[in-house]
Amino acid sequence: MSTKQEYEGPILECRNLSISYFTRAGEIPAVVDFNLTLEQGGSVGLVGESGCGKSTVAMAIMQYMGSNGGIVGGQVIYKGRDLATCSEEELRQLRGNEISMVYQEPMASLNPSMTLGTQLMEVPLCHEEITEKEAYDRAVQILADVNLPDPERVMASYPHQISGGQQQRVVIAMALLSNPSLLLLDEPTTALDVTVEAGIVELIGEIAKKFNTSMIYISHNLGLILATCDRVNVMYSGVVVESGSVEEVFDHMRHPYTKGLFSCIPLPGTDKLAHPLVPIRGQLPLPHERPSGCYFGPRCDFFEAGRCDQAMERGTTPMHEVTGRAGHTVRCERWSEIDWESYKPEGVVAHPSERGHEVLSIDNMRKYYELTDNSIGAMISGKRVRYVKANESISFKAHECETIAIVGESGCGKSTFAKVLMGLETATDGDVMFNGKDVAELPVQNRSPEQVGSMQMVFQNPFDTLNPSHSVGAQLARVIRKFGVESDPVKIENRVMELLDLVKLPRDFARRRPRQLSGGQKQRVGIARAFAGNPAMVVADEPVSALDVSVQAAITGLLMDIQHTYRTTLLFISHDLSLVRYLADRVVVMYLGQIMEQGTTDEVFAPPYHPYTEALLSAVPIADTSIQKKRIILEGNLPSVMSPPKGCPFNTRCPRKIGDICETQVPPFAEDHPGHIIMCHIPMADLRAVDPVIVQVDKDKSAAE
Amino acid sequence: MTDAVAGLPPRESKVIKYLKGMALIRESVVGMIGLGLIVFWVVMALLADLLAPFPPNATLYPLAMPGQFVEGMGTFWLGTDHLGRDILSRIMHGSRAVLIFAPLATFCAYVVGIPMGLAAGYRRGMTDAVLSFVANVILSFPVLVLYIIIIATIGASAVNIVIAVTFASAPGIFRIVRGLVLDLRSREYVFAAETRGESPWRIMLVEILPNARGPLIVDACLRVGYVIITIGVLGFLGLGLPPPDPDWGGMINETRQMAMSFPHMTIFPCIAISSLVLGFNLLADGLREVSLRD
Numbered sequence: 001m002s003t004k005q006e007y008e009g010p011i012l013e014c015r016n017l018s019i020s021y022f023t024r025a026g027e028i029p030a031v032v033d034f035n036l037t038l039e040q041g042g043s044v045g046l047v048g049e050s051g052c053g054k055s056t057v058a059m060a061i062m063q064y065m066g067s068n069g070g071i072v073g074g075q076v077i078y079k080g081r082d083l084a085t086c087s088e089e090e091l092r093q094l095r096g097n098e099i100s101m102v103y104q105e106p107m108a109s110l111n112p113s114m115t116l117g118t119q120l121m122e123v124p125l126c127h128e129e130i131t132e133k134e135a136y137d138r139a140v141q142i143l144a145d146v147n148l149p150d151p152e153r154v155m156a157s158y159p160h161q162i163s164g165g166q167q168q169r170v171v172i173a174m175a176l177l178s179n180p181s182l183l184l185l186d187e188p189t190t191a192l193d194v195t196v197e198a199g200i201v202e203l204i205g206e207i208a209k210k211f212n213t214s215m216i217y218i219s220h221n222l223g224l225i226l227a228t229c230d231r232v233n234v235m236y237s238g239v240v241v242e243s244g245s246v247e248e249v250f251d252h253m254r255h256p257y258t259k260g261l262f263s264c265i266p267l268p269g270t271d272k273l274a275h276p277l278v279p280i281r282g283q284l285p286l287p288h289e290r291p292s293g294c295y296f297g298p299r300c301d302f303f304e305a306g307r308c309d310q311a312m313e314r315g316t317t318p319m320h321e322v323t324g325r326a327g328h329t330v331r332c333e334r335w336s337e338i339d340w341e342s343y344k345p346e347g348v349v350a351h352p353s354e355r356g357h358e359v360l361s362i363d364n365m366r367k368y369y370e371l372t373d374n375s376i377g378a379m380i381s382g383k384r385v386r387y388v389k390a391n392e393s394i395s396f397k398a399h400e401c402e403t404i405a406i407v408g409e410s411g412c413g414k415s416t417f418a419k420v421l422m423g424l425e426t427a428t429d430g431d432v433m434f435n436g437k438d439v440a441e442l443p444v445q446n447r448s449p450e451q452v453g454s455m456q457m458v459f460q461n462p463f464d465t466l467n468p469s470h471s472v473g474a475q476l477a478r479v480i481r482k483f484g485v486e487s488d489p490v491k492i493e494n495r496v497m498e499l500l501d502l503v504k505l506p507r508d509f510a511r512r513r514p515r516q517l518s519g520g521q522k523q524r525v526g527i528a529r530a531f532a533g534n535p536a537m538v539v540a541d542e543p544v545s546a547l548d549v550s551v552q553a554a555i556t557g558l559l560m561d562i563q564h565t566y567r568t569t570l571l572f573i574s575h576d577l578s579l580v581r582y583l584a585d586r587v588v589v590m591y592l593g594q595i596m597e598q599g600t601t602d603e604v605f606a607p608p609y610h611p612y613t614e615a616l617l618s619a620v621p622i623a624d625t626s627i628q629k630k631r632i633i634l635e636g637n638l639p640s641v642m643s644p645p646k647g648c649p650f651n652t653r654c655p656r657k658i659g660d661i662c663e664t665q666v667p668p669f670a671e672d673h674p675g676h677i678i679m680c681h682i683p684m685a686d687l688r689a690v691d692p693v694i695v696q697v698d699k700d701k702s703a704a705e
Numbered sequence: 706m707t708d709a710v711a712g713l714p715p716r717e718s719k720v721i722k723y724l725k726g727m728a729l730i731r732e733s734v735v736g737m738i739g740l741g742l743i744v745f746w747v748v749m750a751l752l753a754d755l756l757a758p759f760p761p762n763a764t765l766y767p768l769a770m771p772g773q774f775v776e777g778m779g780t781f782w783l784g785t786d787h788l789g790r791d792i793l794s795r796i797m798h799g800s801r802a803v804l805i806f807a808p809l810a811t812f813c814a815y816v817v818g819i820p821m822g823l824a825a826g827y828r829r830g831m832t833d834a835v836l837s838f839v840a841n842v843i844l845s846f847p848v849l850v851l852y853i854i855i856i857a858t859i860g861a862s863a864v865n866i867v868i869a870v871t872f873a874s875a876p877g878i879f880r881i882v883r884g885l886v887l888d889l890r891s892r893e894y895v896f897a898a899e900t901r902g903e904s905p906w907r908i909m910l911v912e913i914l915p916n917a918r919g920p921l922i923v924d925a926c927l928r929v930g931y932v933i934i935t936i937g938v939l940g941f942l943g944l945g946l947p948p949p950d951p952d953w954g955g956m957i958n959e960t961r962q963m964a965m966s967f968p969h970m971t972i973f974p975c976i977a978i979s980s981l982v983l984g985f986n987l988l989a990d991g992l993r994e995v996s997l998r999d
């Protein structure tokens with residue numbers, strides 16, 4: 001396609017790279033002593049928690065450090081050339097032709113006011129001497145390569161006319177247009193739904209094969225790294241702590257941090273009773289507060305004073321080769337002394353809890369939003385009022401001390417459902433019995449303080465959940481007063497302290513402003529706020545999805561702990577099926593405002609599945625090399641709730657669709673066991689015969705065979 | 706008492722905290738220059754009685770040139786006007802009117818504009834449609850024409866200037882506040898307040914407004930500057946504070962016929978106005994710069 005000279009040897013090398021930002025507070029060493037070798041066609045993953053410097057590395061490779069960043073040591077060598085010696089013009093050429101980058105937010109890379117075709121053709125038209133026709137053909141071809149159906153139509157569309165997943169495909173297509181040798185992907189699927197993510201991940205794998213592109217894949221999700229990369233660098237606080245092939249690092253990790261990370265994520269083997277998640281204690285140090293010696297020292301179970309905290313020549317512990325394992329390196333002084341087979345971080349074992357009386361009973365609840373259409377066409381046809389069916393025939397029950405997970409992708413009506421429960425919207429039809437009273441048509445203003453206090457929410461975004469203008473204590477005190485728990489100032493103050501104790505925060509946090517808290521600490525305050533009125537039920541809307549995995553484990557543990565102590569009912573809204581499997585007692589799967597399947601966790605995670613549940617399960621990335629999954633990629637887009645499909649809501653994307661009946665008739669609620677309900681036309685016997693999606697293969701056995 | 710119960714360090718006073726926040730302006734050179742100019746004029750206004758060499762309204766020695774020394778009286782550093790009044794003393798005393806009425810008028814405009822913006826942005830729907838319509842109608846008049854119409858109708862006095870400024874500025878403030886609220890209303894802490902059944906006005910005033918204060922403070926500084934110009938222009942048009950009390954705009958107006966032969970009579974009040982306006986603009990720039998940096 002283009003005239004790139006062939007190059008033998010590694011595409012990219014980073015040698016002892018150190019990158020700093022210069023701010024008011026002085027120099028911030030964001031990345032220290034970073035080494036990486038990327039072979040032709042290889043793919044390296046960078047994984048680590050927020051702020052560990054992943055994006056900084058990517059920007060340094062692009063030589064695009066912004067106004068206050070700079071490479072303070074080491075080299076970036078691309079195809080044998082030190083990029084530091086390149087002129088601005090040469091770098092521009094490189095960025096246009098050789099190195100491409102894909103960001104998290106697809107819309108950030110697309111111009112909303114130009115058709116996608118124009119944007120796609122622009123690049124080759126201005127970089128290469130080709131005709132418009134050639135550029136058009138090439139753009140269509142590349143869109144077909146990224147598996148976009150109907151490329152001609154996409155070419156003529158504006159960005160907002162296609163879905164988020166399709167936008168990200170277009171961005172990837174754009175990055176591939178110049179046939180780059182190196183593709184940098186910075187969290188390319190974080191903004192997308194799991195089923196859409198699965199499609200993009202598969203695409204990324206295909207690209208590597210088809211175009212022989214080398215890739216650097218940045219993610220905080222170990223499961224995605226397993227699915228896309230052959231080597232991985234685990235980063236912690238600006239340094240790579242472990243590096244090796246994906247199998248090596250996942251199965252024979254030799255760094256306590258890597259081990260800790262894996263203990264934080266719910267893998268199919270974890271179980272809240274027998275094998276609970278174990279958070280890593282302490283907090284990620286800020287770049288200027290790193291300890292001397294090993295940066296992980298203060299949080300490490302194997303810390304040895306005098307050795308681990310020794311000041312080192314390079315600023316931190318050097319990399320050590322893991323003997324006998326080629327290409328596997330770790331930044332730990334004691335890796336060879338630790339008994340890795342028997343080391344299991346200690347978790348707090350939860351106790352099984354008896355479920356109590358019925359707290360919530362929802363029967364045939366509907367929520368329609370009314371839209372008035374003022375277009376001329378609507379006026380002529382007389383259909384001026386249209387309904388958006390945000391929730392349709394929702395029925396389920398929740399008991400005391402039970403955790404119910406509501407699972408579904410964005411736009412499936414989870415938030416509407418939460419709003420109806422909380423009284424911010426009133427139901428159009430049906431009953432919502434909460435503690436024996438129907439609250440379906442009772443807006444929050446008309447509920448008594450006890451009723452309001454006994455049903456509260458924990459929100460998703462830690463950066464948004466607390467009001468930045470008021471101190472933590474003031475915000476908690478307000479809730480206590482509002483719910484009528486206490487009215488005497490001294491008692492309120494005491495109750496605030498109790499709540500902080502409850503969520504394991506130091507008491508002087510009451511005086512702090514939210515911006516002085518980390519994400520996990522804010523989320524703890526959010527939990528304290530929800531539990532201020534001794535609630536009977538707490539609705540948690542994706543409470544940990546915006547947090548780092550090690551913090552996630554701590555917050556989930558805390559939530560379960562408090563719930564257990566107070567025998568609270570927990571409605572856990574989430575798209576993370578691994579987490580749901582770990583902590584939920586029962587699961588409700590929603591799609592386009594309707595419940596597709598519900599049952600106990602074991603029932604939902606094993607056949608018979610609803611076809612949508614099956615697809616969801618297969619889409620979840622799992623960071624375990626011994627897991628084999630069925631691959632089911634959903635075609636098409638999520639239909640709009642404005643015009644949902646007739647018959648079964650899932651029929652436009654269902655891989656198991658059995659025929660016209662799916663498009664014409666609403667499927668029945670079929671019951672497998674009592675309480676396990678599946679809404680599908682496929683006979684239950686056929687559904688039962690389906691193979692499980694997730695299978696654990698015994699590695700040693702399969703190796704021996 | 707409560708602090709002792711909880712074993713917490715004593716609360717820092719709100720005022721001190723706020724001042725500490727404000728002290729960040731030190732980091733902006735531009736902001737410090739602006740602040741310096743404003744402080745200069747505030748000191749002038751406060752100490753005019755002590756510092757001014759002559760009484761502002763006394764007829765002393767007509768048409769003295771700047772720096773002229775007159776036997777038995779002293780030096781007229783900035784000269785005198787056609788009625789023999791000392792220009793320096795008049796400017797110093799004149800700063801009082803500006804520094805009282807410009808911030809006061811701006812404050813009143815905010816008192817009217819903020820609740821309107823909050824209501825429109827938070828409630829949306831009909832409230833927003835009606836308020837936005839009214840604001841747009843007012844904003845569609847040329848500002849100066851609007852001022853002249855108002856003052857001409859209700860008469861020229863200090864209070865009426867405040868009323869006129871409020872009427873003409875509130876719609877602009879309304880728009881800014883409305884925009885900020887539209888963004889802030891979707892934050893989760895607002896949602897949390899709604900789910901615990903807080904009243905709408907509490908949500909607007911306690912949950913939303915404090916988070917909009919940054920941009921509003923910057924806007925207020927700029928706006929005080931505009932209002933100073935407005936008061937000057939009204940004074941120039943003879944619609945300002947009634948004579949003989951010194952008023953910068955009025956001073957220019959009274960002496961403009963002689964500007965060709967005695968430029969100092971008009972130039973010095975002009976410089977006074979511009980320097981104060983510049984002070985507020987620079988302060989606004991400085992505040993914005995500091996708030997953007999982190």
Ligand SMILES: Nc1ncnc2c1ncn2[C@@H]1O[C@H](COP(=O)(O)OP(=O)(O)OP(=O)(O)O)[C@@H](O)[C@H]1O
Nearest residue numbers: 021023028030049050051052053054055056057287
């Ligand atoms: N422009 C900047 N100025 C100062 N410090 C910065 C700047 N950008 C990043 N940092 C700091 O550098 C460190 C690394 O940041 P970076 O964005 O590379 O992390 P990351 O691993 O990509 O995190 P995430 O997973 O949140 O994207 C962080 O401590 C961050 O606070």
Ligand code: SF4
Nearest residue numbers: 294297300308332333
């Ligand atoms: S060097 Fe020491 S503190 Fe660091 S990871 Fe290894 S054992 Fe833990």
Ligand code: SF4
Nearest residue numbers: 648651654662680681
């Ligand atoms: S009813 Fe038909 S379309 Fe719907 S899930 Fe079942 S098989 Fe698929």
Ligand SMILES: [Mg+2]
Nearest residue numbers: 054055056186
């Ligand atoms: Mg990043």
